[in-house]
Amino acid sequence: MADDAAGPRGRWSDERVEQLVGNLLRTGVIIAAIVTALGGAALLIQHGAARADYHLFRGEPAALRSVGAVAASALRLESRGVVQLGLVLLIATPIARVLLSLVAFVLQRDRLYVAVTAVVLAILLFSLVFGGHA
Amino acid sequence: MTVLLMTALVGLGAFAAGLLGALTGLGGGIVIVPLLTLAFGVDLRYAVGASLVAVIATSSGSAAAYVKEGYTNIRVGMLLEVATTAGALAGAYLSAVIPTSAIAIIFALVLLFTAAQSLRGAGEQLTAAADPLARRLRLGSSYPTPGGEQSYQVRNVPLGFLLMLVAGILSALLGIGSGVVKVLAMDRAMHLPFKVSTTTSNFMIGVTAAASAGVYLRRGYVDPTLALPVMLGVLAGALVGARMLTGARTRVLRLLFTGVVVVLAAEMLYKGATGGL
Numbered sequence A: 001m002a003d004d005a006a007g008p009r010g011r012w013s014d015e016r017v018e019q020l021v022g023n024l025l026r027t028g029v030i031i032a033a034i035v036t037a038l039g040g041a042a043l044l045i046q047h048g049a050a051r052a053d054y055h056l057f058r059g060e061p062a063a064l065r066s067v068g069a070v071a072a073s074a075l076r077l078e079s080r081g082v083v084q085l086g087l088v089l090l091i092a093t094p095i096a097r098v099l100l101s102l103v104a105f106v107l108q109r110d111r112l113y114v115a116v117t118a119v120v121l122a123i124l125l126f127s128l129v130f131g132g133h134a
Numbered sequence B: 001m002t003v004l005l006m007t008a009l010v011g012l013g014a015f016a017a018g019l020l021g022a023l024t025g026l027g028g029g030i031v032i033v034p035l036l037t038l039a040f041g042v043d044l045r046y047a048v049g050a051s052l053v054a055v056i057a058t059s060s061g062s063a064a065a066y067v068k069e070g071y072t073n074i075r076v077g078m079l080l081e082v083a084t085t086a087g088a089l090a091g092a093y094l095s096a097v098i099p100t101s102a103i104a105i106i107f108a109l110v111l112l113f114t115a116a117q118s119l120r121g122a123g124e125q126l127t128a129a130a131d132p133l134a135r136r137l138r139l140g141s142s143y144p145t146p147g148g149e150q151s152y153q154v155r156n157v158p159l160g161f162l163l164m165l166v167a168g169i170l171s172a173l174l175g176i177g178s179g180v181v182k183v184l185a186m187d188r189a190m191h192l193p194f195k196v197s198t199t200t201s202n203f204m205i206g207v208t209a210a211a212s213a214g215v216y217l218r219r220g221y222v223d224p225t226l227a228l229p230v231m232l233g234v235l236a237g238a239l240v241g242a243r244m245l246t247g248a249r250t251r252v253l254r255l256l257f258t259g260v261v262v263v264l265a266a267e268m269l270y271k272g273a274t275g276g277l
Helices: A014-047 A067-075 A078-105 A113-131 B005-025 B029-040 B045-071 B074-094 B100-119 B132-136 B157-174 B179-189 B195-218 B224-243 B245-273
Strands: B141-145 B149-151
Touching: A014 A078, A014 B005, A014 B045, A014 B074, A014 B141, A067 B045, A078 A113, A078 B045, A078 B074, A078 B157, A078 B195, A078 B224, A113 B074, A113 B195, A113 B245, B005 B045, B005 B149, B005 B245, B029 B045, B029 B224, B029 B245, B045 B100, B045 B157, B045 B195, B045 B224, B074 B157, B074 B179, B074 B195, B074 B245, B100 B157, B100 B224, B100 B245, B141 B195, B157 B179, B157 B195, B179 B195
Parallel strands: none
Antiparallel strands: B141 B149
16 A cells, blocks of 8 residues: 555655554453353353243343443342443444544545545444344 | 343353454454353344444454554455445444344344355465556565565456455444455455455454444444453453464364354344244
8 A cells, every 4th residue: 555645654654554453353352252251151150050031032131222221230240241331342443443444534534434434434324323124 | 130140141242242352363353242142142233333343352452463563455455345344334223223033143144154155265376467447456465474575466456346245244234344355355356465455354343343443432322331241251262262372272272162152153044934023
C-alpha cells in the first residue's frame, strides 16, 4: 500500500493500522473467552444437574436478549447473564474493529473508505440495537 | 441428558470441529449446525445462534495473526463487507420466513459445494491490469512471498460484490462463515492471490457473522448454556490446530474432513426431505 494515495504514513500508515487491528481482535477474543469461561464455570455449578432440552424452541428470556439487559444481568452476577455478556463482547469485537478502521480512514483523510466503513458500521449497529423484529 | 453431560459432549464435538477446521484450513463452522441438530436434536434456531458466535471467535482469533503479517487486504475486506453485512441482515430476516425443511436442503447443497471446492486447488490467476473500477477504489496492494513483496491488481468488483451478498445471506441463514463462497469470489472472480483471498475472507467472517448475530441475540436464538461449550470448544480446537505442524498429512485430513461434510450433507438432505429437522 506504500505507493497509493492513502494519506500520510507514520502513525496512521496502513501497516500501523494492521498492527492495531490485529491487537484489537486478539484482545477482544481473549476478554470474551475469559468472561464466558468464568460465567460458564458458575453456570455449570449452579445448573449442571438440570435437564438439557433444546428440542423445542422457546426463545431466551428478555434478560438475555438485549445488550443493556445482558449487562444488567451480568452485574447481578447471574451466571447465565455473565456467559451471555461474554458472547455479547465477542459479537462486539468485530464491531469495534470496524470502528477502529473508521477512525483510521478518517485520520488518513480517505473519504471514500470513510463512507464505505460508515455503511458497514451502520448495518452492524442497526442489527444489534434494532434487529430481531421479523 | 443433564446440562453437565451435554456441555461436555458438545464441547468435545466442537473441539474436534475447530481442530479439523484449523488443520485443513476449511474452518470448522460449517459442521457445527449439523452436529447440534443431527446428533443432539437441538432446534435449528438455537444451533444457528451458537454456531455464529463460535464462527466470530475463530475467525477473529486467526484474523489477528494474518492481519499483522500483511496478507489481509483491508480495503478489499471493508468494501466487500458492505455486501456481506447487508446480505447477512437480509438472511437473518429471511430465516424467519423460510421453512426449516428448505433451510436443511440449502444447507445440504452448501455442504456438498464446500466438499467439491475443498478437493479443488487454488484458482490463482494473477492479473497485471486492474479494471477501472478497481483502480478508482484503490484495491490493488502487495503481500509477502518467499521472494519478497509481490504486488497484485484486482478485477471484476461487481461480480465479487454480488457473490459476497450471497455469502452474507448464507452465513445468516445457516450460521456459517461462508468462507468457501468468499474465497471463490476473491480468488476466482476478482483474481486476488489465493493467500490474500483466504486471509481476507477470514478477516471478513467475523463482521459478517456479527451482523446476523445481533439480530439473533435480540430474537432469543443465542442460548448461553448451549453457546458456552460450542464457542469455547471450537476456539480451543482452532488454537491447538493452529499450533500443530501438519505437513504431508494435510491431504489426508482434507479428505477426512470432506468425507465428514458429505455424510452430513446426505443426512441434512434426508432430514430436509422428510421434514425431520
